[in-house]
Amino acid sequence: MPSKMKTCEDYRTALTDAAAAAVQPSLELRSHLDACASCRAAFAEEKQFFAAINKAVRATADAEVPVSFFPRVRARLNEQSVPQRSWIPASVAFAAAAALIVAFVFLRGHRRDGAGPNLQMNIATRNPARKTIPAALAPAVVPSRTQAAKREPNNRRLVPSGNQVERVSVLIPAGQKRAVDTLLAGLRNGALKADMLVSEHPEQPSQDLELSPLTISPIEIKPLAIMSEESAPEKEKTSR
Amino acid sequence: MQELVLIQPGRAAEKEFAQEAAQAAVRREFEERLAECGPLAYRVARGVLRNSADAEDVAQEALLRAYRRFERLRDRGRFRAWLVRIAFRLAIDRARSAKRREVRETLWSQTARRASTEDLAATSEFQEHLDRAMDELPEKRRLVLLLAAMQGHSLEEVAEMLGLPIGTVKSRLFFARKQLAEKLRCHRK
Numbered sequence: 001m002p003s004k005m006k007t008c009e010d011y012r013t014a015l016t017d018a019a020a021a022a023v024q025p026s027l028e029l030r031s032h033l034d035a036c037a038s039c040r041a042a043f044a045e046e047k048q049f050f051a052a053i054n055k056a057v058r059a060t061a062d063a064e065v066p067v068s069f070f071p072r073v074r075a076r077l078n079e080q081s082v083p084q085r086s087w088i089p090a091s092v093a094f095a096a097a098a099a100l101i102v103a104f105v106f107l108r109g110h111r112r113d114g115a116g117p118n119l120q121m122n123i124a125t126r127n128p129a130r131k132t133i134p135a136a137l138a139p140a141v142v143p144s145r146t147q148a149a150k151r152e153p154n155n156r157r158l159v160p161s162g163n164q165v166e167r168v169s170v171l172i173p174a175g176q177k178r179a180v181d182t183l184l185a186g187l188r189n190g191a192l193k194a195d196m197l198v199s200e201h202p203e204q205p206s207q208d209l210e211l212s213p214l215t216i217s218p219i220e221i222k223p224l225a226i227m228s229e230e231s232a233p234e235k236e237k238t239s240r
Numbered sequence: 241m242q243e244l245v246l247i248q249p250g251r252a253a254e255k256e257f258a259q260e261a262a263q264a265a266v267r268r269e270f271e272e273r274l275a276e277c278g279p280l281a282y283r284v285a286r287g288v289l290r291n292s293a294d295a296e297d298v299a300q301e302a303l304l305r306a307y308r309r310f311e312r313l314r315d316r317g318r319f320r321a322w323l324v325r326i327a328f329r330l331a332i333d334r335a336r337s338a339k340r341r342e343v344r345e346t347l348w349s350q351t352a353r354r355a356s357t358e359d360l361a362a363t364s365e366f367q368e369h370l371d372r373a374m375d376e377l378p379e380k381r382r383l384v385l386l387l388a389a390m391q392g393h394s395l396e397e398v399a400e401m402l403g404l405p406i407g408t409v410k411s412r413l414f415f416a417r418k419q420l421a422e423k424l425r426c427h428r429k
Contacts, residue, residue, distance in 0.1 A: 020417040021410075053420050054389065056370045061389040063286040065279045069296055073278060073303050077270075080304060 006032070008039050015039065019046035270310050277320045278303060280390070281327040287386040288331035289338075290371055298334055302327035321401045328383050335375075366424070373423035381416035388413055 011032055018025040025033065025043070033040045172180055186192035281302045286295035306323050313322060374382060387398045388409075399409045 016418070016421070017414075020421060021414050049425075050417060050421065052366070053370065053417060053424065056367050057374070057385060057389040057420075059367065060290060060371065060374070061283055061287045061386045062391065063283055063292070063295070065282050066292060066296060069282060069299070070274070070278060072296070073274065073300050076300055076304055077267075077274075077307055080307060 008032075008036060008042075011036075011039055012042070015043045015046055019043065019050045022050065266311060269316070270307055273306075273316075273319050273323075274303060277323050280320065281323050283390050284324055284327045284383075284386060285331040285334075287390070288328065288335055288382070294334060294338075295331070298330045299327055302330050305330075318403075321403060324383075324387070324401055328379075332379060369424055370420065373420050376423065377416055377419060381412045381419070384409055384412040385416040385420075 011029060014026070014029050018029060024030075033043055183192065278299070282295055282299040285298035285302070286292065289295050289298065302323060305326055306319070313319060374385070377385065384398060384402070387393055387401060388395065393401075395406060395409050395413070398404075399406045402409070
């Protein structure tokens with residue numbers, strides 16, 4: 001029988017493994033432990049040793065949380081800006097950035113090939129009126145109407161014809177959106193003209209408002225007197 | 241010439257209000273997680289660093305990181321495991337940088353630092369040897385050993401926390417204990 005041929009030394013590793021795993025020893029080992037007192041004692045010692053290790057590990061791992069921990073964490077959380085989910089996923093942002101770089105490279109190459117070294121110069125020579133604008137004040141590229149519309153898709157705009165565009169932001173009071181829409185529709189159709197809104201009406205001369213002074217009835221001022229209930233009638237008499 | 245740009249203020253205010261409400265909801269949810277998992281983050285850090293002040297710093301940092309990325313976490317049920325990993329990683333990094341610093345520093349400053357810590361009273365000689373032996377454990381084994389020793393976690397809980405099969409947890413724990421035993425055998429009382 002092979003088990004009978006094994007010595008105590010052969011079981012040493014199995015003993016340690018069983019103690020380390022904190023499991024029941026195998027049937028073979030158990031039968032040896034039943035027969036061998038020294039191995040039984042060694043096994044008990046091993047189990048105690050691993051129990052001491054477990055206890056020490058637990059002492060390290062199961063530390064008490066300091067009382068100051070939660071208040072400090074909350075204070076630091078309050079300092080933090082509240083997390084916000086990025087409305088553009090990282091992949092989309094990356095793709096957009098890549099597309100921009102490609103477009104930039106393409107446009108640069110296109111400029112070199114076709115439009116010449118200085119696009120601004122070409123535009124200026126084609127449109128002499130632009131020459132009068134000082135270089136410091138002139139925008140690099142005047143945005144087209146479609147570009148402007150793309151930039152602010154939620155806003156409605158009315159652009160009268162002309163070269164220079166000045167924007168005016170108008171805050172619509174609550175409940176007047178429909179009225180302003182109607183006005184804008186009229187302006188677009190040509191039923192209304194923008195000049196009518198900004199210039200004075202020729203048929204109606206401006207009238208000065210008449211301001212009458214505010215009439216205030218004279219106020220009778222009496223000295224404040226603290227009167228008891230009994231002395232009140234007497235004082236009234238004397239005052240009269 | 242003029243271009244009229246019409247702004248609707250109500251929509252922006254509504255958006256802002258909705259955003260604030262959503263942020264408050266996130267904060268509330270995170271507070272719940274903080275109460276539940278905050279101590280675990282501290283203990284993981286403490287288990288690696290064995291210093292209360294350092295562990296508190298690391299646990300705070302882990303929780304802040306978790307808070308910043310909280311909305312990106314799709315499965316909120318995995319928060320505990322996620323936080324444990326963040327805290328453990330940060331603690332390991334801190335321990336490594338401390339070790340590098342210790343090498344640079346002189347011996348007297350090293351002993352002075354250890355003597356000043358509050359943990360000295362709690363450590364026995366055996367505990368110190370164990371701490372040193374734990375430092376030498378591979379990270380994966382060390383984390384399993386700590387989590388299994390912590391708050392009476394069962395092996396199933398540790399496996400769930402780390403997203404590992406139970407067999408892997410068992411084998412890591414077994415080898416961690418054996419490795420500790422080999423290191424500590426000479427210091428056995």
